Amino acid sequence: MKQGIQFAFLDEYAKREIRRTVLKAIAIPGYQVPYSSREMPMGRGFGTGGLQLTLALVGLGDTVKVIDQGSDDSVNAVNLRKFIELTCPGVDTTTRLQEATLIQSRHRIPERPLRADQILVLQVPYPDALVIVEPSEDKRKVMHGEADYARLLVKLYEDIVKFDEITISHRYPTRINGHYIIDPSPIPRYDVPKLNDAPALMLFGAGREKKIYAVPPHTLAEPLAFDDVAFRVEDFTDEHGNRRACHLCGATDSFLDEFFDEHGDKLFQCSDSDYCTQRQEAGA
Amino acid sequence: MTEKPLLIAENLSKTFFLHEQNKTIPSSADVNLYVYPGKLTALIGPTGAGKSSVLKAIYRTYLASSGRLLFKTEAGDELDLVRVSEHRMLELRKSEIGFVTQFLHTLPRQKTLDVVAMPLYRQGIDKPEARARAAELLAELNIPQRLWEVPPATFSGGEKQRVNLARGLIASPRLLLLDEPTASLDAATTDRVVELIQRKKAQGVGMLAIFHHADLVERMAEEVVELKAPAAVAA
């Protein structure tokens, strides 16, 4: 008996439901649409939401890139990519952003601007920005519906009172299209501006929480702030006021990871490994 | 000259019914009187004749049991105070009918000057001006300046009474009710009060007053009405 695997692992009903959910999410920017998240052959918390989106959307002719914290090489990215190669024959995978039509990412948005023909799928652990101020999902739904985010703003207020600045480092609450505030997944603050008025469609999949939401192309995405206390991205300047550069490619416009080499010296390196590699190839 | 009366009481009676004891207690019966603008009507009679209840019935602190209280308002309407609505009564108390009672109820922390100036604040008069007028009155009534910024809760009976009087006399309501205004005052201060009352009369304020001393009735009243103790009601 020939054992076959359904193209892209999910059955057609599952794919259809996810696609319908995506359409609804695009129609209501920032609204968390519930869907029946399938059991996947990896544990929850390993990107099942993002993966279901990728599998529902991918088709012959697509080229898929998978990154984790900016890197194509990390274990999770490698595993997911292998799974996609296994279950989607005829679909290419790549590490080069320009070649991809679908990018699945955990915790980062690529440095190079995306194109209108590309889709970014982000893996989301906690879809709801309000979960830190309201434990009841029913109440949160009403709050989202009424755009009642005062309690979230109070959190920001308290931060400023204590620390003179908003200290949220990732999962920065961002208002989409003037209404719903989303948790944009654990991307750093640095990446939040990339959501605003982007040419590409950004999809957010939370497998464990069974929600999908979207920031459609060219949509307003405003990180929460006060009129007189603005949103700021991470500061990569050194003690002399110079913007740090990647020690490998010299880039001064990318999000840098900080680590120690074998001598104990501090090094800074592009988190987006593909961006860094391409810069090095171009002879930086 | 027959001036139109400001207030006419017609067959006014007040009876209390105490449910617990199942007793009816008459307080005043068949009171008829007139108060004219710029003149003082004095109520006299023995204790128990219900003099205070007449004043209270006019002010609606007591609900009259029967009779009418016809009051001529600023706007020229004739109202029966017994039947007028609660809101109307509150309005009248604010601007047209004043009552100097025997007790001084104030906020715990309110300073004497503000207590006295309060009726003027309520009329929308500027605070500094109102306080200045209050100061004048308090000085006339011999309340020493050092007490003006102090709440009157700790004052003596006589001092409280003078503060009460000042508050009652500072504004010029059309009808002023006075319940034994000089009861705890010495002769000199009593004279001052008499002066103030005569001044008010000259301003056109009509007054209905109970005095504890016949002499004061002589000095100040244009009309005198005598009340008799009501007959006891058969149980």
Next chain:
Amino acid sequence: MKKILEVKGLTQLYGKGCDLCFDATGPDKETNICPHCGSVVALHNLDFDLFKGEILGIMGESGSGKSTAVKCLYFDQAPYAGHAFFYDDDRQYDLFTLNPAQRRVLRNRRFGMVYQNPNLGLNFGISAGGNIAERLLMNQVSNYGDIRARARELLTRTEVLPERMDELPKNFSGGMQQRVQIAKALATRPPLLFLDEVTTGLDLSVQARILDLILEIQAELDTAMVVVTHDLGVIRLLAGRTLVMKYGRVIESGLTDQVLEDPQHAYTQKLVASAL
């Protein structure tokens, strides 16, 4: 004098209810509980008018329904029956027919509420200033500096030391917690304020201070108030008119000094005579 609130036939019933509930309960039956079906008639046919800038007292003992009335008007509960109309300048709102979003707007912007228990009115997880900020943030204030300034102003006005503005309310005394509640309720300058037993349980000197404060603020802002209490002293001090309630019904109403000095109903007479 303009009307600000009109309540008609306000009724609240807990339980399944039956045809006999209303006739079988009330002050003459000496109970709130229907003997036939066990439902509780917390409130029956409450009518009253409130005018702009006026203070109305609702007085009664436990089980009188006084707090229930205010909870319905503030949308903490939905009533069993009745109407309430809120007049706000040129607008008129039929309160119990509003949708949740409309109710929220009124609750946040046009009404204020101070509860007996500060836990209900304050968020103990955020600072005193944060509590006030929350109310302002619900009203589209988006400037941090402005929020700070207004919170400081309100706390100063309610005699909370501005230095303590960033502390959590759980570290405050009961009286100070109430003052923070009052500051929060007034943040949006509501024309109508509900006060539910706000000084009950506090020391007498603290009570006096808070009552004084309420009256001063009322004079400044011309806020209409509904003051619910079982304390005659509070009623005497604050309210121009008073309703006396028992077992969910109004048994007497009138000018406060008249209700206290010439009570007509047997129960009111007993209440007044019992005051220490």
